[in-house]
Amino acid sequence: xxxxEYTLSIFTENQIGLLNRIAIMFSRRKINVESLNxxxxxxEGISRFTIVINEVEEVVxxxxxxxxxQVEVLKAYYNTNDDVIWQELxxxxxxxxxxxxxAKVERxxxxxxxxxxxxxxxxxxxxxxxxxxETEGLLEALAPYGLIEFVRSARVAIIKNSEGFxxxxxxxxxxxxxxxxxxxEFLDKRDEVFTM
Amino acid sequence: METLAITKEEESAKMAQPITSISGGQAVxxxxxxxxxxxxxxxxxxxxxxxxxALYDYNDRLEHILVRHEQGGIHAAQGYARSSGKxxxxxxxxxxxxxxxxxxxxxxxxxSTPLVCITGQVFxxxxxxxxxxETDVVNITTPVTKWNYQxxxxxxxxxxxAKAFYIAKTGRPGPVLIDITKNAQIEKFDYxxxxxxxxxxxxxxKPKVRKEYVEQAAALINEAKKPFVLFGQGVVLxxxxxxxxxxxxxxxLPSAWTILGESxxxxxxxxxxxxxxxxxxxxxxxxxxxxxxxxxxxxxFDDRVTGRLDKYAKQAKIIHLDIDPAEIDKNVKTTVPVWGxxxxxxxxxxxxxxxxxxxxxxxxxxxxxxxxxxEVIHEELNPTSEIMSMGEVVKILNELTNDDAIIxxxxxxxxxxxxxxxxxxxSRSNITSGGLGxxxxxxxxxxxxxxxxxxxxxxxxxxxxxIQMTIQELGTIMQFGADxxxxxxxxxFLGMVRQWxxxxxxKRYSFVNITSPDYVTVANGYHIPAKxxxxxxxxxxxxxxxLDHKGAYLLEIMVGKENNVFPMVPQGCSVSEIRLK
Numbered sequence: 001x002x003x004x005e006y007t008l009s010i011f012t013e014n015q016i017g018l019l020n021r022i023a024i025m026f027s028r029r030k031i032n033v034e035s036l037n038x039x040x041x042x043x044e045g046i047s048r049f050t051i052v053i054n055e056v057e058e059v060v061x062x063x064x065x066x067x068x069x070q071v072e073v074l075k076a077y078y079n080t081n082d083d084v085i086w087q088e089l090x091x092x093x094x095x096x097x098x099x100x101x102x103a104k105v106e107r108x109x110x111x112x113x114x115x116x117x118x119x120x121x122x123x124x125x126x127x128x129x130x131x132x133x134e135t136e137g138l139l140e141a142l143a144p145y146g147l148i149e150f151v152r153s154a155r156v157a158i159i160k161n162s163e164g165f166x167x168x169x170x171x172x173x174x175x176x177x178x179x180x181x182x183x184x185e186f187l188d189k190r191d192e193v194f195t196m
Numbered sequence: 197m198e199t200l201a202i203t204k205e206e207e208s209a210k211m212a213q214p215i216t217s218i219s220g221g222q223a224v225x226x227x228x229x230x231x232x233x234x235x236x237x238x239x240x241x242x243x244x245x246x247x248x249x250a251l252y253d254y255n256d257r258l259e260h261i262l263v264r265h266e267q268g269g270i271h272a273a274q275g276y277a278r279s280s281g282k283x284x285x286x287x288x289x290x291x292x293x294x295x296x297x298x299x300x301x302x303x304x305x306x307x308s309t310p311l312v313c314i315t316g317q318v319f320x321x322x323x324x325x326x327x328x329x330e331t332d333v334v335n336i337t338t339p340v341t342k343w344n345y346q347x348x349x350x351x352x353x354x355x356x357x358a359k360a361f362y363i364a365k366t367g368r369p370g371p372v373l374i375d376i377t378k379n380a381q382i383e384k385f386d387y388x389x390x391x392x393x394x395x396x397x398x399x400x401x402k403p404k405v406r407k408e409y410v411e412q413a414a415a416l417i418n419e420a421k422k423p424f425v426l427f428g429q430g431v432v433l434x435x436x437x438x439x440x441x442x443x444x445x446x447x448x449l450p451s452a453w454t455i456l457g458e459s460x461x462x463x464x465x466x467x468x469x470x471x472x473x474x475x476x477x478x479x480x481x482x483x484x485x486x487x488x489x490x491x492x493x494x495x496x497f498d499d500r501v502t503g504r505l506d507k508y509a510k511q512a513k514i515i516h517l518d519i520d521p522a523e524i525d526k527n528v529k530t531t532v533p534v535w536g537x538x539x540x541x542x543x544x545x546x547x548x549x550x551x552x553x554x555x556x557x558x559x560x561x562x563x564x565x566x567x568x569x570x571e572v573i574h575e576e577l578n579p580t581s582e583i584m585s586m587g588e589v590v591k592i593l594n595e596l597t598n599d600d601a602i603i604x605x606x607x608x609x610x611x612x613x614x615x616x617x618x619x620x621x622x623s624r625s626n627i628t629s630g631g632l633g634x635x636x637x638x639x640x641x642x643x644x645x646x647x648x649x650x651x652x653x654x655x656x657x658x659x660x661x662x663i664q665m666t667i668q669e670l671g672t673i674m675q676f677g678a679d680x681x682x683x684x685x686x687x688x689f690l691g692m693v694r695q696w697x698x699x700x701x702x703k704r705y706s707f708v709n710i711t712s713p714d715y716v717t718v719a720n721g722y723h724i725p726a727k728x729x730x731x732x733x734x735x736x737x738x739x740x741x742x743l744d745h746k747g748a749y750l751l752e753i754m755v756g757k758e759n760n761v762f763p764m765v766p767q768g769c770s771v772s773e774i775r776l777k
Contacts, residue, residue, distance in 0.1 A: 013398050017334060017344070024339050065522040071343045071363055074398045 001056040005034070006078050007086065007157045008064060010049040013072040014040065022049060025067050031055060035088075037154035046074065052155050079159055086157035090135035091117070092126045092142055093149040099124055105145050112138040123148055215388055220350030220381040221250035224314060227357035229257055230390040233285050235276060235647045236260045237269040241289025243329060244316025246381035248287075261647065261676055264668040266293050268640035270300025271666070274309045275644030278627045279602055279652070281435070283310045283364050284644065290317050291329030294375070295336065299634060301371045302340040306631030307456060308433060310369035312360050320348040320377040333375050342370030350383035354390050362393035367401030368520040369433055403521070405536040405544065412532045413515045414548030416489050417447055420513075422557045424480075424487035425449045426472060426501075429456035429630075430494015430518060436539040437461065437623045440493065443546045448553040450561050452480035454495050455611075456630040459620035463599065469561040473501040474765045475612040478572075478774055479564035481765060484509050485772040486560075491515045494538050497527040498631065507770035517541050571776040572762050577617065583756040584732055586613040586685050592736050593655065593683070594619045596743055601653040602627060604645050606638030606662030609691035612761045614657045624649070636665030642680045643672055653681070653743065660686040660712045670722040673748045681742050682724075682750040684715055687757050695760045700767075719750040730754035 012018055019038065026033055035052040053060070064076040096119065098105050112134070114126040128135055139150055218226070224247050228236065236258060240248040251260060263269040266288045273284030284304075288297050294315040304311045318327040334346045343363045347356050353376070360372040417423055431440045437460050444451050444461075450469045453460065461468055470477030472484075484490065490512040495501070502508045505527060513531040516524050517538050524533040534541050576587035590613060593601070599619040604627040605611040611628055620626060627645050629637040642656030663684050673680055690708040697705050719726035725745060729738045735753070742749045765774045 016346075017338065020335060021338050028339065062522070062526060065526075069520065069522045071396065071399045 001058060003054050003056050005081055006053055006055055006057075006060045007081070007084050007155065008049070008051040008053070008060070008067070008076060008078045009084075009157060009159060010051065010064075010067055010076045011041070011074040012047050012049065012070075013074070014045050014047045015072045018070070018072050021070055022067060022073075025063060026051075026053070029059070029063065031059070031063070035154040037156055039156075050155055050157050077159060079157075083161065084157040084159050086131070086155050087129050088132060088135060088155055089153040090128050090130075090139070091149075091151045092128075092138065092147060093123050094126070094142060095146050095148060096120065096122060096124045098145045102145065105142070108138070108141050112141070114138060215386045217384045218387045219246065219250060219384050220347075220353050220376065221246040223350060223353040223385075223387060224357065224376070224381070225250055225254045225258060226387070227354055227361075227390055228285060229254075230392065231283065231357075231361045233283070234259060236285045236287055237263055237272040237276070237644065238287030239263055239266050239269055239289070239293060240287070241293045241316065241329070243290035243318055243378050244287055244293070244314075244376075244381070245289075246378060247314070247316065247376070259647075260287075261643070261672060263640065264671045265666065266296035267299055267636065268643075268666050268669040268672065270297045270304070270311070270313065271634075271637050271640035272644030272647075272669075272672075273311055273313075274300060274304050274307075274637075275604060275627055275641030275646075276648040277304075277309050277311060277644075278641070278648070279624055279645040279654075280648030281624065282648070283312055283361055286311065286313050288313070288315050289329065290315060290333070291331045293329075294333040295331055297373075298337060298340065299632075301337055301373065303629055303632040303634045303637065304371040305340045305342065307629065308369050308429060309371065310364040311371040312357070312364050313371060313373040315373060315375045316381065317346065317375045317377045319379045321379070323348075323377070333373065337373045340371070341373050344373040344375070346375040346377070347380050348377045349385075350380045351385040353380065354387070355393075358391060358393035359396065362396070363399065367399075401519075402537055402540075403519070403535050405534070405541055407544070409532055409534050410541060410544045411548060413491075413517075413534050414545055416513050416515060416532060417449075417491065417545075418548075418550045420489035422483075422487045423447065423449050423489045423491060423554065424483060424512075425451035425491045425493060426454070426480075426484075426495055427451055427457045427460060427493045428454040428495025429460075430538055431457055431460040432623055434494065434519070434537050434539040436494075436537075436542055439539055439542040439546070441465070443542045443549070446546050446551055447549045448555070448558070449491065450483075450554070450558050452477070454498070454501055454630070455615045455626070455628055457495060458615060459625040460623055462621050463619040464621075467558070469558075470565070471616055473498075473771075474503070474767075475616065475761050475763065476501075476765075476774075477565065477616070478568035478763050478776060479561040481763070481771040481774040482564055483560060485511065485770065487512050489513050489515065491517070492528075493517045493542070494519070496520075496523050499527075502527065503765045503767075503769055503771040503773075507772075517545075568763065568776065576613075579756075581756075582732070583759075584730070584735065584753060585759055586610050586755050587617050588732075589683070589685060589735065589739070589753055589755070590614055590617040590657075592739055596736075596739055597653055597655070601625070601655050602645050602649060604628070604638055604642035604654060604656045606656075606658040607633045607635045608659040608662060609687070609695065609759075609761050610657055610659045610685040612692075613685075616761075635662040638662055639666050639680075639682065640669045640672075642682070643669060643678045646678045646680050654679070655681045655683060657683045657685065659691060660684060660688065661690045661710055663715075664710070664712070667718065670719060670724060670750075673724060674722040678748060679746070680748050681745075682719075682748070683742070684750065684752040685755050686712060686715075686752055687755050687759065688712070689757060691759075692761070694758070698758070698760070699764075715750060715752045724748045724750055726750035726752070728752040728754070
């Protein structure tokens with residue numbers, strides 16, 4: 001089995017210390033994290049981790065089961081690049097003088113669909129969104145023109161399969177004790193929230 | 197913090213209960229009482245002082261056992277949990293108190309022991325300042341706890357402790373640590389009663405059993421010519437001893453145990469074919485690679501059980517019953533996974549089984565057993581040399597206790613010998629450190645086991661190495677009068693390491709020669725009666741004297757210096773390559 005890029009999408013409670021709990025699942029197995037994004041979801045109190053690693057499927061599958069075992073983890077999915085739609089955001093800081101003087105740079109920015117997000121007298125910040133190769137392409141193209149700074153975000157990804165987590169959540173609710181609790185009522189009212 | 201949100205149920209209880217103002221420390225003790233805790237093991241210190249101060253007024257309802265070291269405290273709580281089936285509770289202060297718990301927490305984690313560890317922490321405003329006795333115990337214990345949490349406000353305590361007990365005892369049990377800052381222990385808040393937790397949104401302790409998998413498993417067992425069951429502690433933790441017995445009896449399934457599963461069924465049960473693994477019995481190890489269907493119940497295919505995985509039961513179809521989904525396919529690829537609580541899944545499976553006997557197949561186990569008796573067991577239990585063997589000590593102990601004692605072992609050669617030769621009639625009788633192999637476990641765990649099962653005889657068996665790791669707990673026995681019989685099998689060596697050095701390192705005995713104190717004098721110093729024997733003719737009488745004595749007693753028995761534990765599956769070998777000598 002060959003290693004390939006896998007995107008893990010982990011739905012968790014928003015709880016102090018959970019990032020560490022999840023991070024050590026990787027470090028314990030000596031797996032390097034290529035990219036990590038944690039952000040709130042559309043449901044209050046639920047966070048989504050998007051973690052990219054290079055591994056063989058067997059390891060990723062065992063790892064996600066171990067992650068899912070954590071008390072505050074609702075669900076962990078792992079997907080290959082074919083199964084997800086993903087984006088990264090990149091910011092490029094270039095001298096404003098270069099933009100105003102060099103038509104070639106202006107063309108480049110247009111070609112890559114870059115948008116200006118801040119314009120100062122000394123520098124201008126552009127953003128692009130896309131796959132690694134796309135943001136990398138503009139980075140290389142801008143390099144000869146005095147790029148001041150570059151930053152790229154972690155991957156965010158949406159799973160193509162549209163039913164995954166929604167159905168799982170239903171299962172969660174079926175298996176709970178009969179007593180109604182506030183969180184479940186809240187989720188019931190928002191039937192479509194986990195449809196992907 | 198979503199998971200700590202107040203539920204409707206609590207809201208209505210709040211309305212019904214009169215509001216009283218109590219301190220965080222009192223709230224901790226109220227929670228323990230509500231959770232039916234009667235015994236706490238612990239050691240006080242500055243950062244947990246408000247809880248101990250509150251304990252002063254709860255002395256009539258909560259028994260606190262003051263140990264001599266926090267490691268002793270947590271092992272005692274483990275022994276308590278294992279013998280009673282309840283949650284073990286341990287208190288420790290911040291910093292060194294808390295870090296001294298780590299070994300026991302790791303042990304409890306790998307052996308699925310339900311514990312609630314409560315540690316004091318420095319004042320919340322001092323967190324992260326390297327204050328006196330401050331350690332980040334939540335992060336230190338993260339990899340070895342099922343769940344942990346730091347409380348910084350008193351009002352969180354009832355809810356957090358309810359969650360802690362729920363997590364510790366449900367699903368696959370495990371240790372939980374709650375770290376409480378000193379201000380949270382002191383603060384007063386409006387207390388409206390304790391509501392036990394029975395739901396956490398993100399936590400599914402009991403999965404819904406998939407019937408189709410049970411049906412597939414039953415079909416495989418019904419077709420099998422040579423089915424073989426491996427059972428572990430899951431049977432005991434699920435309280436499924438009866439369900440398990442019905443299961444194996446209906447289909448006539450030969451069953452072998454991991455050391456944590458031992459005593460789930462009586463040793464004498466006709467379908468009990470012995471111990472698995474590195475020092476297990478010959479037949480179950482050899483026949484693992486001969487069976488056609490292997491049924492694992494509540495066990496996790498530890499490497500000490502499987503040996504080389506690429507040569508493990510390759511010919512067999514594998515059925516794995518486990519409550520923890522992460523265990524399925526972790527080490528051994530399963531043909532049919534039955535995810536669920538075995539108390540629930542076993543009767544479903546039994547119902548679908550054909551009644552069978554598999555007499556011929558069972559006879560294979562008995563034939564190989566005869567070979568093992570001839571080559572190893574007979575000599576171990578009836579030595580012809582003058583030197584006493586560990587096995588004969590255990591044999592006589594069985595006779596004198598009528599197979600009815602709780603045997604708590606430390607770690608090493610004596611542990612393997614005790615597990616191999618001790619006989620049990622009742623469940624929860626074999627208490628040992630399995631997954632972590634913690635030397636020093638035995639003596640304190642035996643103290644806890646006695647509190648967990650006060651009516652039963654508790655015998656701690658330790659080697660001369662392990663006993664010296666937690667020997668200070670003799671002080672706890674002295675002060676609290678725990679009726680624990682302590683058996684030291686002294687071979688003047690760190691025996692198991694020596695055995696490995698002999699077999700695999702050309703007898704290069706590197707630092708395994710350990711000397712002992714005069715244990716009789718040490719015990720007497722703690723006002724515990726003691727005796728040392730080195731002759732066979734004294735053995736039975738001395739063991740009888742120990743067992744008949746009312747109260748704790750220490751007996752040191754000198755055994756063969758270079759005796760080895762056989763059979764043995766050498767590391768890196770297949771289980772069927774088990775050596776008889």
